[in-house]
Amino acid sequence: xQSVTQPDIHITVSEGASLELRCNYSYGATPYLFxxxxxxxxxxxxxxxxxxxxxxxxxxxxxxxxxxxxxxxxNLRKPSVHWSDAAEYFCAVGGDRGSTLGxxxxxxxxxxxxxx
Amino acid sequence: xxxxxxxPKYLFRKEGQNVTLSCEQNLNHDAMYWYRQxxxxxxxxxxxxxxxxxxxxxxxxxxxxxxREKKESxxxxxxxxxxxxxxxxxxxxxxxxxxxxxxxxxxxxxxxIL
Numbered sequence: 001x002q003s004v005t006q007p008d009i010h011i012t013v014s015e016g017a018s019l020e021l022r023c024n025y026s027y028g029a030t031p032y033l034f035x036x037x038x039x040x041x042x043x044x045x046x047x048x049x050x051x052x053x054x055x056x057x058x059x060x061x062x063x064x065x066x067x068x069x070x071x072x073x074x075n076l077r078k079p080s081v082h083w084s085d086a087a088e089y090f091c092a093v094g095g096d097r098g099s100t101l102g103x104x105x106x107x108x109x110x111x112x113x114x115x116x
Numbered sequence: 117x118x119x120x121x122x123x124p125k126y127l128f129r130k131e132g133q134n135v136t137l138s139c140e141q142n143l144n145h146d147a148m149y150w151y152r153q154x155x156x157x158x159x160x161x162x163x164x165x166x167x168x169x170x171x172x173x174x175x176x177x178x179x180x181x182x183x184r185e186k187k188e189s190x191x192x193x194x195x196x197x198x199x200x201x202x203x204x205x206x207x208x209x210x211x212x213x214x215x216x217x218x219x220x221x222x223x224x225x226x227x228x229i230l
Contacts, residue, residue, distance in 0.1 A: 041226075042223050043206055043221030043222050044208075044219075046218045046219075046220075049218055090159070103164060103174075106159040107158055108157060108158040
């Protein structure tokens with residue numbers, strides 16, 4: 001089965017600094033990949049998704065992610081972090097492309113703290 | 117505005133009691149999902165439904181039940197058989213069952229034991 005690993009449980013950055021959140025997946029073919037963000041006590045909001053084509057995808061709130069097949073990675077980046085970016089971030093991979101079931105497999109999340 | 121509404125936001129359960137969490141969507145989505153979220157665990161799939169009157173167990177279905185009588189509604193019942201129900205529960209939907217479809221989430225229900 002597919003799986004997702006987010007190696008960093010908690011990351012702290014200063015406001016204005018660059019950010020990279022790591023995500024590695026386990027899947028035999030080209031996966032569907034997603035990044036979501038969750039503010040405290042809220043649901044998840046989709047930041048961006050990768051299906052095919054250009055390996056660098058742009059999302060909302062100034063985020064981008066790069067798909068690297070050779071490294072089985074889909075890392076999330078932002079050039080300059082704002083205090084409002086403090087939240088928990090989840091990477092997710094879609095199921096088998098041949099399946100009609102639209103389930104996602106989520107990583108355990110990375111908590112981002114932003115210092116003023 | 118279209119979206120997913122979960123209610124209540126907070127819920128307390130007594131020992132031996134069943135409780136039902138509501139999930140309603142007005143996005144005209146076919147597929148709906150229930151996840152359980154525990155600190156440091158990510159999201160774990162409880163049940164999902166691809167179409168009205170049909171649903172399947174996810175990874176942690178024991179102690180839970182669902183129904184899908186209407187396209188808009190997918191309530192989750194936490195039964196007394198669920199011995200550790202304290203968690204944050206998230207409902208989601210997607211336009212279809214294709215696994216390239218992003219899921220849209222409600223704001224969750226936090227369930228605690230009295």
